[in-house]
Amino acid sequence: MKAFVMKEIGRVGVMDKPVPRPGPGDAVVRTTRALICTSDSHTVSGGIGPREDLTLGHEAVGVVHEVGSEVRHFRPGDRVLVGAITPDWGDPASQNGHPSQSGGPLGGWKFANVKDGVFAEYFHVNEADANMAKIPDDVSDDAAVYCADMLSTGFMGAEHGNIPIGGTVAVLAQGPVGLMGTAGARLRGAGMVIGVESVPSRQKLAQRYGADEIVDFTKEDVVERILELTDGAGVDTAIEALGADATFQTCVKITKPGGTISITGYFGEGEFVRIPRVEWGVGMADKTIATGLCPGGRVRMERLLRLLEARRIDPTHMTSHEFPFDEIERAFEVMDKKLEDVVKPLIVF
Amino acid sequence: MKAFVMKEIGRVGVMDKPVPRPGPGDAVVRTTRALICTSDSHTVSGGIGPREDLTLGHEAVGVVHEVGSEVRHFRPGDRVLVGAITPDWGDPASQNGHPSQSGGPLGGWKFANVKDGVFAEYFHVNEADANMAKIPDDVSDDAAVYCADMLSTGFMGAEHGNIPIGGTVAVLAQGPVGLMGTAGARLRGAGMVIGVESVPSRQKLAQRYGADEIVDFTKEDVVERILELTDGAGVDTAIEALGADATFQTCVKITKPGGTISITGYFGEGEFVRIPRVEWGVGMADKTIATGLCPGGRVRMERLLRLLEARRIDPTHMTSHEFPFDEIERAFEVMDKKLEDVVKPLIVF
Amino acid sequence: MKAFVMKEIGRVGVMDKPVPRPGPGDAVVRTTRALICTSDSHTVSGGIGPREDLTLGHEAVGVVHEVGSEVRHFRPGDRVLVGAITPDWGDPASQNGHPSQSGGPLGGWKFANVKDGVFAEYFHVNEADANMAKIPDDVSDDAAVYCADMLSTGFMGAEHGNIPIGGTVAVLAQGPVGLMGTAGARLRGAGMVIGVESVPSRQKLAQRYGADEIVDFTKEDVVERILELTDGAGVDTAIEALGADATFQTCVKITKPGGTISITGYFGEGEFVRIPRVEWGVGMADKTIATGLCPGGRVRMERLLRLLEARRIDPTHMTSHEFPFDEIERAFEVMDKKLEDVVKPLIVF
Amino acid sequence: MKAFVMKEIGRVGVMDKPVPRPGPGDAVVRTTRALICTSDSHTVSGGIGPREDLTLGHEAVGVVHEVGSEVRHFRPGDRVLVGAITPDWGDPASQNGHPSQSGGPLGGWKFANVKDGVFAEYFHVNEADANMAKIPDDVSDDAAVYCADMLSTGFMGAEHGNIPIGGTVAVLAQGPVGLMGTAGARLRGAGMVIGVESVPSRQKLAQRYGADEIVDFTKEDVVERILELTDGAGVDTAIEALGADATFQTCVKITKPGGTISITGYFGEGEFVRIPRVEWGVGMADKTIATGLCPGGRVRMERLLRLLEARRIDPTHMTSHEFPFDEIERAFEVMDKKLEDVVKPLIVF
Structure with missing residues (x-):
């Protein structure tokens, strides 16, 4: 599959990677929409240290492609939203009420940090039952994708x-x-x-x-x-x-x-x-x-989706640009350099 | 002045009373608008025990008529809202975060309970600096009066x-x-x-x-x-x-x-x-x-008025009836017997 | 192994059962101490409905006997305390701050309710990394076992x-x-x-x-x-x-x-x-x-153990009786009938 | 009466002042014990700006000397503790749950700041009913005086x-x-x-x-x-x-x-x-x-005194020095220069 990666500090590009496979509690999602975030730029410019061929991106929605043997709430074909932060829910920090800090400071932030992110045709989700949410029929992918980080943060x-x-x-x-x-x-x-x-x-x-x-x-x-x-x-x-x-x-x-x-x-x-x-x-x-880091998890995402479903807010006014996935390098440049009055560039897969 | 009173359990009427005078920290307000509340009916039917010639009503706005010597924030002529609950702010319950319970259970509720209420041409306000709020110019009395109890509760x-x-x-x-x-x-x-x-x-x-x-x-x-x-x-x-x-x-x-x-x-x-x-x-x-009892006080009232000023809500849709003060007996009957699909009857002074 | 079970409503006894085996995230613990709780009596008398050959008990400490493939924090031989309540930490109720309600009302309560309890030579622990805590060297099993329910509740x-x-x-x-x-x-x-x-x-x-x-x-x-x-x-x-x-x-x-x-x-x-x-x-x-149900989980248990380690409290004064496991039927009777001024009977394995 | 004052920045001394008189809600207390605080030094060295002949000190206990006409809870002869912070309880900040900030940032701090402090034979207390607490018989003045600031902060x-x-x-x-x-x-x-x-x-x-x-x-x-x-x-x-x-x-x-x-x-x-x-x-x-500033008020003081009465804590171990009031200049020097391993110097009136 195609993935948009940080090759090293300061350098990005598209490369081929194998489609990920889920562990027992995990899922693999086929990406349909993603958003570029300023923190992707931070990462590429070295904000969290060196990385090699790390897939970027943490805001995405998609369709469940495969689930692990212990996943009970989701099945292939489900339209899902995945929080940008995907905590380990049994971790001490989570038990203490701070799931975004599970596994250490900011440890719930895994995508494009300690594992591949979502700017790829498929991406992997840990603790799928706890970290994904079904998207209601009358909420579009274009809107739902904003819940992953922008609304939650x-x-x-x-x-x-x-x-x-x-x-x-x-x-x-x-x-x-x-x-x-x-x-x-x-x-x-x-x-x-x-x-x-x-x-x-x-x-x-x-x-x-x-x-x-x-x-x-x-x-x-x-x-x-x-x-x-x-x-x-x-x-x-x-x-x-x-x-x-x-x-x-x-x-x-x-x-x-x-x-x-x-x-x-x-x-x-x-x-x-x-x-x-x-x-x-x-x-x-x-x-x-x-202070805090973007809350993740199924309950959070379901509540945010409910607000979209009930028409309390329409986040799509923030979509200043739209690019197909094969133009993601251009999209990244627009966001990175804050060109053309950009607010959020939407990537369509 | 005219006052609409509970003469005894089960009997109401209009009578003459002297205009009240303020103590050092108090104010006297000339009533402009008031609302009848279901709890006025409760009171008349004996809900809080017997009373004699007690002026009814706890939801009102008006114009400051006179202030005591120690009142610093208000002066005659100010358009003001007064909370239905007028706590003693130095009381232990208030210090403990529960001003509506000052002086004992439900003790912040003074109007038409332990002192004369607001269904009169003038009414008395204890701790005026702490219990009144100025009404912004672009908020009508017809709307502001709803803050006293309905919005707050x-x-x-x-x-x-x-x-x-x-x-x-x-x-x-x-x-x-x-x-x-x-x-x-x-x-x-x-x-x-x-x-x-x-x-x-x-x-x-x-x-x-x-x-x-x-x-x-x-x-x-x-x-x-x-x-x-x-x-x-x-x-x-x-x-x-x-x-x-x-x-x-x-x-x-x-x-x-x-x-x-x-x-x-x-x-x-x-x-x-x-x-x-x-x-x-x-x-x-x-x-x-x-559980709780309607919060009162200047800060609460100012926040509620700010919501009206910012057009977050228009409470006047609840005004199902409007009566001049000299028809308050009829207004009370409408509310008491829940006639004519009544929601709230507004009394105009 | 021997297990003390509720055979049906109103009837208890000891029976043989196979030693349980852990799933990938689970552990099996060899019991060293357990306490009998009034709620064991409630259960036997039908408080939560009929059960057949259900092992009783939810307060225990022991030594890790076997862990599943994904357990990272514990290994065989560790002295451990297990909370009476063993939540599913990824469940919506847990994400919402109420792990004891995971899986439904009171759903974190699994031992001797929806699975076998701890009155057996070995017992099974779900989500072991999240639901067990190591017992510090200078805290005795006799004291630690009180953390499971009594201190926590x-x-x-x-x-x-x-x-x-x-x-x-x-x-x-x-x-x-x-x-x-x-x-x-x-x-x-x-x-x-x-x-x-x-x-x-x-x-x-x-x-x-x-x-x-x-x-x-x-x-x-x-x-x-x-x-x-x-x-x-x-x-x-x-x-x-x-x-x-x-x-x-x-x-x-x-x-x-x-x-x-x-x-x-x-x-x-x-x-x-x-x-x-x-x-x-x-x-x-x-x-x-x-209201609430006994909090469980590793963080809770570690904090309670810290209080014992720091000598803030000595719960063993509540141990009014001590029985070897093969006299558990008598122990249960003492607790069930509140004989001999019983407070808590300790079972020694 | 004698008062220990800050004459100007950097200069202290004893002077004569008239005994204060209470307003309607106030009290005047005859001082029996006081403590010197590091912040008295800050003040003298100019920490809160220039002052002229301001009586220092904010930690004291004493006996009620005179009360205003509206004071209901106290009478002359009562042994009382007064919080270092004496809020205006009707102020917006107090209504908002932050009485120490009444009247502006840190505005509840009046003693030796915006009015004369307690290092005098008599001192004045605003809102006496709300800002004083009776000292239980079995709590000594030597202990109670620590509640004013040290325990509360x-x-x-x-x-x-x-x-x-x-x-x-x-x-x-x-x-x-x-x-x-x-x-x-x-x-x-x-x-x-x-x-x-x-x-x-x-x-x-x-x-x-x-x-x-x-x-x-x-x-x-x-x-x-x-x-x-x-x-x-x-x-x-x-x-x-x-x-x-x-x-x-x-x-x-x-x-x-x-x-x-x-x-x-x-x-x-x-x-x-x-x-x-x-x-x-x-x-x-x-x-x-x-962050925060020492909570004051009768309820706070009563709770702190209850802890002393119940022997939860004995603050007098902090009294490293004791001076009669006529040696307060020496006491101040000891505290100001942190001489002789000083912790707290107690002043006896």
Whole structure:
């Protein structure tokens, strides 16, 4: 089968690989749709260290091709969604309520990390009964594929943010995860959602997904403006969706005492991420900093699919580009270099 | 001033009373809008014991008439919303996170209980800085008045229900509190909201406020139908909004292991409310039964008003009737006897 | 091998059975110590329906005899503790945070329910890596065996009870689970622990495990006395450890508004468990009723063993009787009929 | 009356001031015991900006001297404890569950900050009914005075740390707050408490208050040693009790994915507090950073006093020095310069 791989740091390409075979509890899925993620670029540029001929990609849906002997809930032919994170559910971290950390920090992240990813004609799923979900008939693959990571991560930002009904929320950066943070804040009942973003097309998407106010950091002081919008109080919840030291600092500054800074971004640079001491209340202002990695698993995926089925949200507005699988190298370049106002490139198999 | 009072158990009427005066931390409000609540009927029929010439009503908005010497946040002329529950914020129960229980069980409930209520030309507010909220310019009195009790209580049902994003919720009975339970479930991100109701006009309102499915208990078996809608799993959260033993039992039966039964109803009858032992998992199925009394206070009210300001919800669809204050006796009769498909009668001062 | 079985409802005996064999993720353990539980009696008397030649028992420790091909954490010869509840960790209920409910209500309970229990020379453990824990060298089998159910269930009562540091707790009935509820309340930092019990030997044990006050329901009115001890306020947390309608009602009555009633008992009788309506605050006093089934799993067991290793608690004071395995029929009779002031009979293999 | 004041930055002294008078809801207390806190030194050295003739001190007990007209719970002659933090209970932050932040960040901190403190023969208490607690007869003033700040802050570190029963905890620095963090970890049921400290007398106190292991950062690598003690897993909870960038970084490194870093220290220096990016899991390891300011209020104080009454803990071992009030200048010097192995100097009035 064809697979789009990272050959080594800085170099990608398509190569032939054998179709994977499932162990007793596993499944092999024939890919139908996939999405390229900024973290694929991080990986190729060496973010998680060297890899050799590793198949990239972690956001995909498809059709079950083969299941292991102990799989009971799925059979070949089922349309399925697979979470980007596929935990070991018996692991101590999972038992402790943190399945994304099973097997070590970020250990639930297996695709395109410790095993081949989903940018191939077929891919392998561990603990299939626990890590896949059937896609309802009236949910398209084009929409369902967004649940694997974008909805799950973005909504997590809202969930960890402990948003009260009617509360105030700022979401810093409106890339795809930030957009879903915005949508997630609305889904949790926020009374005011402020999207921070400078790119006009993303500002528009932010409004579509529920931002009541847009703050453009190229045109105004973000801290000042958000304090103004909240009558000087600051927000109940700030969602960081960029993974940058500067944005993080802003989050600490705009959050009210007793509020929560909820991190969804991958922090890729620097030895430190810096907390502004005074605005943090010198460690005494009851401001909580929460972090997390995209929740995976069948239950999570079923709940996200239910939201699509019930028309609560349509993630396909984020699909800025569409490519057939044999043009994935071009698609990767578009995402990698952030060309053509790209938001998410969809790969059709 | 004119006040609509409970003269004794079973007898109401209008009488003259002096305009109240505020203590140092209090305010007096000139009433502009009020709503009649089913619990006013409960009170008149003796639900909380005998009372003599007690002004009825606990849902109102108005204009500040006079404030005490220590009130800092409000001044005469401010348009204000007052929560139906006006806690003592320094009380041990409040410090413990349960202000509605300040001063004893249900002790935050003062209006038309331990002091005169709001069905009068003026009413008195204790701890005014903490118990009133300014109404934003673009929110009408007709809408704001619903925050005092209906939104606060109904949403509490959803909040106590611990609804996961994409989770399943059933709301039993679609009176005004149940309708706001339905809306609250949507505001918390439920993926499926099932409204149980038999009255066609209320079924329609339920759909308007967010019910995905309607179950009519006069036409089908509620437990069976809800299990069917949830693929046999039961709901994550059942909100009880009637206050009846039978409805409560249904809630226990339709909630999945690990789920929550959230009570918003006032249980007015019988020595016991009965838990069906087997469906409760013989006390071992991780089913939690949560209860509560309408949250009050400035912060709560400001958050609810923010939802109105942001057009998240329009409660005025529940206004089935409108009466001038001098027809309040007729309004009370309509509500008391549930005439003319009444949902909520609005009183205009 | 020899196994002590329930032959049919009301009849027990010893029989020969083949030594079980592990599936790929399973283990087989050679039993060294086991405890008899009141729920074994419930089962024999028909509490969970008919069974034929089902090996009884769910509390045991032993030595690993054989492991399946996929087991990575354990090997033959390891001294291990196995939780009474052995969940399927990938199941939806487990993913949802309720592993004891995996596979359906109470579905994590497999031993002596849906498969053979531990009163045999060898027993089988599903998902061995996730459901067993190594016993530290300086913890005896005699102590470790109490973690399987008694500590886990009793402590759960305290954990679900949401006890504030310095809070007040009542534990109703001081059988072995209640005694561990008492110890658990102390471990969570309760400032006053009230044990309700009439049997003198259990009263003494309650004091040993941390009860500050003993209330004897045969000599005083429990509600009155507990209100007196708490200056009329009621307790923050009431732990029900008997599984009886009357005790449950008392719990509701003695818990303050905003407090929690935490259930650890198995309710074996009656169509209903009855909530006293008025003392429940007519469904509005913020009193929460929490339930649960003994938590299992490697992480839970490791934490409980750590408490033994650190000498936080010595559960062996509960061992009122000791029998060799070939006298288990007599041991069962002692427990079944509550003879000789029995608390827990230990079975030595 | 005599008062020990900060005359200006860097200069202290005793001066005469009039005895304060209570407003309607306030009380005036005649001081009997007080403790000097490191933060008094911070204040004098300019930590919170310039002050003129401000009475210092926030930890005290005494006897009620006079109460305002609206005070109902206390009367002259009552022995009382007053929390170091005296919130405005009706403030929005208090309603939102964060009374220590009432009136703005750290706004509940009034003594020796925005009003005169307790190092005087008499001091003033706002919202007396809500901010004072009666001292039980069998609790000495010498012990009770520790509840005002040391127990409340140290225990908060444990409470915010979300410690599971049997979990692992490290407490970094064993000053008085750290010692109470250690004691608090034990009170919450930790299975292993590791105290990090190099001063021998404090190491001994740490063991007395519940540390199972002592790690001396002058003799071993703290991160390495704590990972070793936890079999490579890291701790469930790290309590920072120094307020230093380096200690904070260690906390992040030793906490397991899914664990909590709980801050009790006052961070007095630098523009930033720095999170080590990689050990923080690049913002994705589910590590939560919680902060807070000493909880105050009658309910909190009553619960802490209950722990003293029940002999759960004896804080007087921390009293390393005792001075009469007329030697407070010397006492302050001892604390300020950390002379003579000082832990806490007690002032006797």
